[in-house]
């Protein structure tokens with residue numbers, strides 16, 4: 001399913017005999033998603049991040065850029081690594097074959113706990129880029 005806040009995520013699982021595999025929602029360094037990530041973990045489900053590169057904004061981020069230079073990687077790779085180290089599934093989009101290869105090449109390095117926290121600290125209240133939520137739903141506060 002997609003764009004379900006915690007309340008409806010729980011309701012949907014209660015209504016289903018089958019385990020819900022994933023909830024595809026906007027998630028990137030500028031959104032916290034703390035509550036929804038905890039809900040997914042509690043339900044034994046997962047989060048799939050749409051706009052995982054914040055629609056390309058991560059390319060100019062100084063903090064992500066500094067971490068990327070330290071690892072000899074790109075800001076896109078650091079961002080995708082940050083997502084998968086949280087067991088989040090990511091679906092980045094690119095029109096460029098070389099970037100598609102770059103975005104898959106994230107398995108041979110890892111971010112430290114401190115680097116993970118530095119990226120989490122970039123979350124901000126106005127970080128949401130798109131709102132595809134059902135009109136009757138309300139997003140979690142953080």
Ligand SMILES: NC(=O)c1ccc[n+]([C@@H]2O[C@H](COP(=O)([O-])OP(=O)(O)OC[C@H]3O[C@@H](n4cnc5c(N)ncnc54)[C@H](OP(=O)(O)O)[C@@H]3O)[C@@H](O)[C@H]2O)c1
Nearest residue numbers: 002050051052053054055056059076091092093094095132
């Ligand atoms: N379920 C939903 O409600 C929902 C809503 C929105 C989107 N989505 C899904 O999420 C997918 C991705 O979201 P999105 O396209 O909005 O955002 P995104 O994947 O975060 O960003 C795509 C942008 O980032 C650039 N990019 C790709 N790889 C890069 C890299 N390594 N470094 C720097 N820039 C890079 C791309 O440019 P280039 O093409 O020039 O590389 C493109 O402009 C979409 O394909 C869509 O299927 C789902």
